[in-house]
Amino acid sequence: MKLKSSILGACIITCTLSSCTKNDELLQYSENEWLSGGAQTVFDQGAGAFSHPFPYLSGDKLRVHEIGDLGFEATFVTAPAPLNPGLGPVYNNVSCASCHIADGRGRPPYPGEQMKSLLIRLSAPGTDATGGPLPLPGFGGQLQQFALAGRVPEATVDILHTYLNRYFDDGTGYELAVPEYQFLNPYIPFPAGMQFSPRVAPPVFGLGLLEAVPEETILAYADEHDADGDGISGKPNYGYDVIKQRPVLGRFGWKAAQPTLKQQTAGAYHEDMGITSSYFPYESAYGQPQDDGLQDDSELTDSLLHAVTFYVQTLAVPARRNADAPKVMEGKTIFMNAGCGSCHRPSMTTGVNVAFPEISNQKIFPYSDMLLHDMGSELSDNRGDYLANGNEWRTPPLWGIGLTKLVNGHNYYLHDGRARSLMEAIMWHGGEGAASRDYVKQLSADDRAKLIAFLESL
Amino acid sequence: MKLKITMLGLALTAIAFTGCKKDDDETTNTTTVTNEKVVLDFADYIAHYAYSDLAGETTDLYTKIAAFNATPDDTKLQACKDSWKASRLVWEKTESFLFGPVATDNIDPRIDTWPVNFNDLEIILANGQPFTASYIDGLDDALKGFHPIEYLLFGQDGDKTAAQFTPRQFEYLEALALNLKTLTGDLATGWDPQNNSSYYHEFQSAGNGSANYPTLLSAYEEMVNAMAGICDEVANGKISEPFVAQNPELEESPFAKNSITDFTNNIRGVEAVYLGNIGNDAAGLEDIVRKHNLSLDSNIKTKINNAKTALGNITVPFGEAIFSQPIQVQNAIDAINELKTVLETDLMDFVQLHVD
Numbered sequence: 001m002k003l004k005s006s007i008l009g010a011c012i013i014t015c016t017l018s019s020c021t022k023n024d025e026l027l028q029y030s031e032n033e034w035l036s037g038g039a040q041t042v043f044d045q046g047a048g049a050f051s052h053p054f055p056y057l058s059g060d061k062l063r064v065h066e067i068g069d070l071g072f073e074a075t076f077v078t079a080p081a082p083l084n085p086g087l088g089p090v091y092n093n094v095s096c097a098s099c100h101i102a103d104g105r106g107r108p109p110y111p112g113e114q115m116k117s118l119l120i121r122l123s124a125p126g127t128d129a130t131g132g133p134l135p136l137p138g139f140g141g142q143l144q145q146f147a148l149a150g151r152v153p154e155a156t157v158d159i160l161h162t163y164l165n166r167y168f169d170d171g172t173g174y175e176l177a178v179p180e181y182q183f184l185n186p187y188i189p190f191p192a193g194m195q196f197s198p199r200v201a202p203p204v205f206g207l208g209l210l211e212a213v214p215e216e217t218i219l220a221y222a223d224e225h226d227a228d229g230d231g232i233s234g235k236p237n238y239g240y241d242v243i244k245q246r247p248v249l250g251r252f253g254w255k256a257a258q259p260t261l262k263q264q265t266a267g268a269y270h271e272d273m274g275i276t277s278s279y280f281p282y283e284s285a286y287g288q289p290q291d292d293g294l295q296d297d298s299e300l301t302d303s304l305l306h307a308v309t310f311y312v313q314t315l316a317v318p319a320r321r322n323a324d325a326p327k328v329m330e331g332k333t334i335f336m337n338a339g340c341g342s343c344h345r346p347s348m349t350t351g352v353n354v355a356f357p358e359i360s361n362q363k364i365f366p367y368s369d370m371l372l373h374d375m376g377s378e379l380s381d382n383r384g385d386y387l388a389n390g391n392e393w394r395t396p397p398l399w400g401i402g403l404t405k406l407v408n409g410h411n412y413y414l415h416d417g418r419a420r421s422l423m424e425a426i427m428w429h430g431g432e433g434a435a436s437r438d439y440v441k442q443l444s445a446d447d448r449a450k451l452i453a454f455l456e457s458l
Numbered sequence: 459m460k461l462k463i464t465m466l467g468l469a470l471t472a473i474a475f476t477g478c479k480k481d482d483d484e485t486t487n488t489t490t491v492t493n494e495k496v497v498l499d500f501a502d503y504i505a506h507y508a509y510s511d512l513a514g515e516t517t518d519l520y521t522k523i524a525a526f527n528a529t530p531d532d533t534k535l536q537a538c539k540d541s542w543k544a545s546r547l548v549w550e551k552t553e554s555f556l557f558g559p560v561a562t563d564n565i566d567p568r569i570d571t572w573p574v575n576f577n578d579l580e581i582i583l584a585n586g587q588p589f590t591a592s593y594i595d596g597l598d599d600a601l602k603g604f605h606p607i608e609y610l611l612f613g614q615d616g617d618k619t620a621a622q623f624t625p626r627q628f629e630y631l632e633a634l635a636l637n638l639k640t641l642t643g644d645l646a647t648g649w650d651p652q653n654n655s656s657y658y659h660e661f662q663s664a665g666n667g668s669a670n671y672p673t674l675l676s677a678y679e680e681m682v683n684a685m686a687g688i689c690d691e692v693a694n695g696k697i698s699e700p701f702v703a704q705n706p707e708l709e710e711s712p713f714a715k716n717s718i719t720d721f722t723n724n725i726r727g728v729e730a731v732y733l734g735n736i737g738n739d740a741a742g743l744e745d746i747v748r749k750h751n752l753s754l755d756s757n758i759k760t761k762i763n764n765a766k767t768a769l770g771n772i773t774v775p776f777g778e779a780i781f782s783q784p785i786q787v788q789n790a791i792d793a794i795n796e797l798k799t800v801l802e803t804d805l806m807d808f809v810q811l812h813v814d
Contacts, residue, residue, distance in 0.1 A: 046679050046680035048684075
């Protein structure tokens with residue numbers, strides 16, 4: 001019942017209160033906030049919350065979304081095969097959906113479990129011709145810990161932990177788990193100077209809306225040399241667009257190195273599953289002994305790549321829950337007072353797009369600025385990725401984060417899933433986030449609970 | 459596989475339905491069932507019951523395969539095939555509530571992935587690796603679970619005999635059956651009332667302390683979305699894909715020629731959740747609906763029966779029916795989509811009106 005009254009409320013308020021937005025809207029409460037994805041918000045607070053198409057999607061577009069949905073779930077197998085051939089020869093997983101489970105968030109493996117929705121990027125020191133990470137000789141840009149039967153995986157990975165015991169200012173203790181990666185059974189010795197970056201599979205809903213935010217909007221948030229002296233930089237990354245063959249503003253991935261969802265999708269097929277496409281026509285293991293050396297036709301047709309890309313472009317954003325609860329609203333005030341909103345910007349508006357009205361001119365609430373920020377040495381992967389240095393990470397969107405436990409059954413956050421709760425994720429913040437972290441550190445237990453209640457309402 | 463929800467629809471029905479509350483007196487024998495009771499009984503008499511049943515069936519399958527492996531003959535092979543189908547029956551019914559551990563612990567893809575990776579399966583059978591539990595555990599989803607077991611038991615054309623089994627096939631089959639038994643056992647544990655951290659308690663505490671289900675309504679929505687979700691998957695995935703592509707290679711469960719049975723059991727699973735009866739008659743959504751809206755109850759039951767009838771009208775194995783019985787196949791798709799629509803619109807509107 002709460003749901004419906006608030007929707008009606010939201011409708012009314014959109015009509016009547018539109019004159020209130022001139023003030024500092026970051027601190028203001030607006031009924032619009034219930035609609036995290038603007039018009040493309042869905043009201044499902046259950047296990048399928050991340051998996052709905054845009055509610056307003058015309059019939060033909062819905063059909064493409066459905067085709068992409070089946071493609072997203074399709075399990076690839078060894079070629080030749082009548083259905084979904086082309087897996088490998090080395091790979092991280094067998095389908096999109098097996099990492100992005102229920103279109104949600106991956107996690108590091110539990111003890112004794114294989115690494116399934118976490119992958120390891122690799123590189124050698126230096127940059128390649130496009131300014132990106134230099135592939136590690138013999139391994140490429142990513143570690144594939146699985147191989148087809150009869151082929152050799154590149155290596156396997158064990159994750160050990162050490163623990164940091166720290167304290168909030170009120171004396172309450174907390175513990176942070178520091179992951180340590182052990183690479184076992186490499187098929188050839190790792191070259192000296194190897195750099196690596198572990199990354200969990202991020203949620204895939206709402207991405208079409210983020211892609212639709214105008215470049216100038218994102219650039220307006222940037223303050224690379226902190227000219228305003230607030231301690232927050234905000235730096236755009238420019239990844240390499242393989243079709244345009246030039247650097248383009250990066251939006252996706254943990255370091256914002258991917259300029260478009262289509263390239264991101266093709267890249268995931270290529271590196272994660274060993275599926276070639278017109279974007280990446282050579283096997284990820286090209287030149288390695290696992291590869292058969294036959295450069296066959298692309299294993300993924302352009303039409304299916306389009307459909308799967310369109311699928312993630314048109315996954316709707318779940319509405320907030322309890323956004324008007326007093327505890328949640330107080331938590332939001334704490335969030336803003338702590339300065340979290342300087343990077344996790346509450347809202348932005350997508351550009352006008354007459355060709356795709358579903359994503360046109362929507363006020364959305366991703367809680368991100370899509371920019372890179374220095375997160376300190378403790379979170380550093382010591383590996384550059386285009387313009388991002390080791391300490392720099394893209395502000396990840398927070399929308400839907402409160403449904404992680406329900407949809408994905410876990411509470412692991414940050415790029416490598418090291419944080420075991422939202423509070424640990426906050427306390428891992430360093431660098432530009434250190435001041436906000438310290439603000440949270442001095443809060444009372446009651447105020448900390450309010451902050452978490454706010455995050456869980458997103 | 460996913461439902462379309464429009465907030466406008468929600469808002470309009472909220473207004474439109476407020477005049478209908480007078481139907482309250484037209485109830486039959488279900489007046490005593492509370493909204494809470496349906497959620498409690500779902501955990502007890504649907505999820506816990508069905509997953510325990512499934513674990514029992516897969517234990518039986520493992521036992522029969524081990525016996526077949528010990529002294530192979532065609533009678534024991536037939537017993538294994540029958541047991542596979544019995545396990546499959548329960549599993550397909552549980553697909554009408556694919557939330558909780560089956561989803562979050564990623565068990566569904568590990569026991570029910572299609573297609574099978576035949577090339578790698580042949581290589582695995584040819585190499586000398588011992589089929590330990592951890593070896594099976596480390597295999598891709600396309601190399602374990604129901605379908606590789608089906609392929610090994612039934613053979614490519616569904617007529618495999620005991621004499622055709624190689625020693626490696628016996629070993630692989632038994633190890634796969636053990637893995638299936640273990641994973642379905644995990645599902646049963648995941649809904650076990652005796653297990654304090656199980657999803658049973660999470661679901662039962664909906665609206666009463668549950669983190670995942672802050673309101674009773676959210677638990678109802680979960681059930682209704684899951685019911686509509688499997689209808690979508692059957693009509694627009696499992697049936698439609700091979701039919702539209704006219705490609706029998708896309709069919710799931712081809713070796714046992716069990717696809718129509720699978721689809722029908724998916725619909726029976728929807729019926730079981732609606733009635734609150736998957737073996738024991740308990741409180742179900744039906745009881746709440748009948749308290750307020752007999753015509754909706756009748757509509758849902760009609761649509762369920764139409765779907766089952768339409769599937770029953772397909773009289774040849776599904777891989778043939780996509781060519782020889784296109785009208786019957788299309789009718790089944792349409793009937794299941796109609797059921798999906800009544801669930802995701804009418805039933806969803808109903809629970810949002812009557813459950814807080």
